[in-house]
Amino acid sequence: MSLAILTCRAQLGVAAPSVTIEVFLSGGLPTFAIVGLAETAVRESKDRVRGAIMSSNFKFPQQRITVNLGPADMRKSGGRYDLGIALGILVASGQVPGELLSLSEFYGELSLSGDLRPVPGILPAAIQASKCDRSMIVAEENAGEAALSSTRVYAAGSLLEVTAHLAGKQKLRQAEFVENPQSDVGVEDLRDVRGQAQARRALEIAAAGGHNILLSGPPGAGKSMLARRLPGILPPLNYDEAIETAAVNSVLGIPFDSSRWRQRSFRAPHHTASAAALVGGGSDPRPGEISRAHNGVLFLDELPEFSRHVLNVLREPLETGEITISRVERQADFPARFQLVGAMNPCPCGYLGDPKSDCTCSAERVKAYRAKISGPLLDRIDIQLSMQRPAKECLRADAPPGEATSVVARRVLAVRNVQMLRSGVCNAELDGDRMEACCILSGSAWELLDQAMDRFVMSARAHRRVRRVARTIADLAGEKNISADHIGEALGLRGLNP
Structure with a gap:
C-alpha cells in the first residue's frame, strides 16, 4: 500500500480554497476511482492522466488507484487537478521521489501526450499560495500571471519536465514578473x-x-x-x-x-x-x-x-x-x-x-x-x-x-x-466619520443645501451625494472647505432629479 499527498486549490468566485489530493494505491483488481464531489471534467481526468503518464514513458500502475479530493463536501471542477493526480500516482508507485511535494502546489491540465495546458483562475490560487509560503508549478502560459503575486513560480511545459524537477535532474525555469511599459493603444483622446x-x-x-x-x-x-x-x-x-x-x-x-x-x-x-x-x-x-x-x-x-x-x-x-x-x-x-x-x-x-x-x-x-x-x-x-x-x-x-x-x-x-x-478613498466612497471630517460646509453652503432639500424633496442618499460631488468640485478648485458656489454647481449637476 502506498500513499501520496499533494496540494492544489479550487476555484470559487475569486477565492481559492485549498484542496488536498490524496492518491492511494492498494492491491486488488486494477481500477481508477476519483472521489470527493468531482464534476464531469475532473472525473474525465482519469483518461487524460493515464495517457499522459504512458506517453511520458512511465508505467501506469496495474493496481487499485483511489484519488480523494478533499474536503469532500466542496465541488471540484475543471482540469486543474490533472497534474497533481498524475504526480500523486507516480510518487505513490515509487517512480518519482516525493520529498518536495509538501513545499509546492501543482496546477495544470494534461494532454494525452503529457503536455501541460493552462487553467483559468491561477492568480487567486497564486495569492493564497504566497500567503501559505508555498511555491507553485504551473503551465508555461500561466507562469507570468501567477508571478504577479507569488515570488516562487516554476513554469513547466510537460509532465516529464515536472518529474525531472522533483527528481533533482533538471530545475524548472523560475518565472518572474516583468512589468512592461503600459500601452495607450485604444485610449481615445x-x-x-x-x-x-x-x-x-x-x-x-x-x-x-x-x-x-x-x-x-x-x-x-x-x-x-x-x-x-x-x-x-x-x-x-x-x-x-x-x-x-x-x-x-x-x-x-x-x-x-x-x-x-x-x-x-x-x-x-x-x-x-x-x-x-x-x-x-x-x-x-x-x-x-x-x-x-x-x-x-x-x-x-x-x-x-x-x-x-x-x-x-x-x-x-x-x-x-x-x-x-x-x-x-x-x-x-x-x-x-x-x-x-x-x-x-x-x-x-x-x-x-x-x-x-x-x-x-x-x-x-x-x-x-x-x-x-x-x-x-x-x-x-x-x-x-x-x-x-x-x-x-x-x-x-x-x-x-x-x-x-x-x-x-x-x-x-x-x-x-x-x-x-486625506481619507484613503476617493470622494464618491466617503461615508460616516470620514465624510463628516472631509465635507465641511460653510454656513451659506448649508443654507443652500437645506433649501434644495425642501424644494427638490431630496432623499438622505441624494443629500450625501451632493456633498460628495461638492467636495470634488472644491478639490478641483484647490479649496479646503465647501462653499455655496460648490454646492450650487453640485446641485446643478443633478438636473435630471425630480
Missing part, C-alpha cells in the same frame, strides 16, 4: 470632443471623484463619445487594484497582458443583456459585466432600452461594491466597485427639448420611457446632465480643439492624490 464645455467639466468632476454620471441629450450630442473617453482621464490602477481586476479576468480565463494590466477596464454591454450577463451567474457562478468593470467603467448606452429588472440589479452593487451570486449548491462573491456611466435620449424620438427639432412623442410616451429607470437607481447617480447638440462653429476644421486627455488626466490625478492622502 478627449480633444476629439468639440464644444460641450459643461459636459467636459462634468466628466472631469466624475473622474476626479469617482462619481457615477448620466448624460441625456438628442442623438449626435456626443454622449457616447464622452463616455468612451472617461477611462483615459482616470488615474492608472495601483498595484492592489490591478491585482483585483486581474483576478477577475483570471477566473474568466482571459489571457494576461502585462502591457495593459494597470489600465482601467471599460465595459459596454448591449441593451439586450440579461440580468445574469450583467451581474454574473450560472450553476458554477461566473462574474458578469459589473465584475469585469471592477475598478473601471461600466457604460450603459441607451439606458432606458435596458430591461427595468436588469437595471434594478445594479442598485446593491452600486452601494456595496460587491455582488454575491447564490445558487442551490454553491455561493460565490465577486468584486463590483465600478463607475457607472449612462447615456440616454430625453424621449423615444430623441428630440424633446431640442430647439431645432420637433418632438413627436406624447406626454404618456415620454413618461413611460423615463419610468424604465427607477427612482432608487437615479438616486444613486451623482451627476445627471442634460446636453444639447454642439454649435456648428465648434465643428469647423479651423475651430480650436478642446483640452487633450493627457492635460485633464494630470489634473484628475493630482486631485485623486489629495483625496487618498
